[in-house]
Amino acid sequence: MLGLSLPRLFAEQESAREKSCIFIFQYGGLSQLDSWDFKPNGPSETRGPYQPIATSVPGFQVGELMPELARQADRFAVIRSMSHGVPVHDVANRMLLAGQSQPALDAPAFGSIVTKLRPSSASVPSHVWLQKFGGGAMPPEPNYTTGGWLGMAHAPLVIGTGHEDNPGTNGFRVKAFDAADGVTLDRLAARRQLLDQFEPLDSTNRPADSLSRFRERAFDLLTGSAARQAFDVDREPDVVRDRYGRNPFGQNLLLARRLIEAGVRLVNVVAWCGLAPGDKFLSLETWDMHGNGGIDIFGTGWNGLGWALPVCDTAVSALLDDLQQRGLLDQTLVVLVGEFGRTPRISRGASAIGRDHWPNCYSAMLAGAGVRGGTVYGSSDAQAAYVKDRPVSPEDFGATLLHSLGIPPETGISPDGFSVRASTGRPLVELF
Secondary structure (H helix, E strand, O other), rough: HHHHHHHHHHHHHHHHOEEEEEEEOOOOOHHHOOOOOOOOOOOOOOOOOOOOOOOOOOOOEEEOHHHHHHHOOEEEEEEEEEEOOOOOOHHHHHHHHOOOOOOOOOOOOOHHHHHHHHOOOOOOOOOOEOOOOOOOOOOHHHOOOHHHHHHHOOOOOEEEEOOOOOOOOOOOOOOOOOOOOOOOOOHHHHHHHHOOOOEEOOOOOOOOOOHHHHHHHHHHHHHHHHHHHHOOOOHHOOHHHHHHHOOHHHHHHHHHHHHHHHOEEEEEOOOOOOOOOOOHHHHHHHOOOOHHHHHOOOOOEEEEEEHHHHHHHHHHHHHHHHHHOOOHHHEEEEEEEEEOEEEOOOEEEOOOOEEOOOOOOOEEEEEEEOOOEEEEEEEOOOOOOEEEEOOHHHHHHHHHHHHOOOOOOOOOOOOOOOOOOOOOOOOOHHHH
């Protein structure tokens, strides 16, 4: 009896070790000089008004607008040497998503690669995208909403297709699991029974072909309660929702935690911070801080660091705390990164000041899933303009994320199993 049960025991233990990921996009490109890579002794034309502050790790400093994250520095690592050569939003976003310096238009995104190689075994989608990209900076949709050339089976479930469609809005409800008008659960069950009569079955009396298995899972999603409950942030206590912040970014991160806890393998979150008091909606591109719409990069409007970084600090620190308290951080990779950084030189326009696109050197944060907290990888020059040592390419960054999830970067993802690898980069093993 024991011998017969061991394979199942080993399978369950292996399933329990599977890792997941919350990938947060600071869409538009965070200024590295005002967050993770301060240069307080730089010239006046590059220095902002903020000062660095000490963290819980001796010798490691971050910006003064991130005090909560500073207290948790022993939980995360910062890469200060991210680098590529494309200062164009849509292309750079496609590069980040695919982990390639020259991705094809239909290159599968990181989430689709992960869910092809490590799909969820729970009755929830494997891959969920929270807050669809918007504005002229978004990459073409074949890259991230369709699964690329891997196909729609590996596309994410996209939640939040407009700026008011997010869990920070009163009355928000996920409608993805609603049946078509006039189709009751009884009718769905009858349809399933009819289809089953014509389907070949395998040795376990389940549909044998892959399309049938996908259809069976779709029925489970529509008729079961697990997915519906996972997407219902109203089930969270007010004190928890307040801790994350009552804004699109905070509530989407809370939803991401709920989804990971329910068994979703990968959740992408676009770090749209919503509107500051008195703002009118212009764009989801919170971090593209040129001085858009007359808002200074150092101001407190929707497109200013004075608004966005405190919102980010509150939400991401709440997420790390929550994952740690629930015993999920060791198994959940948290990624916080934009498609590039911002120029060292502050540009002064007619109505506002800002920093422009800068891919040559920028920063990223990683936490959980074996990442060694309190670590700083790579460094920049005196103005955070160029990489001083240990440059990290899109390929190396993608390989590092795969490595943290227990996926060998050289794993084949093409139909033949070997001609196309999940990544051609080198993982930064020093971070683990």
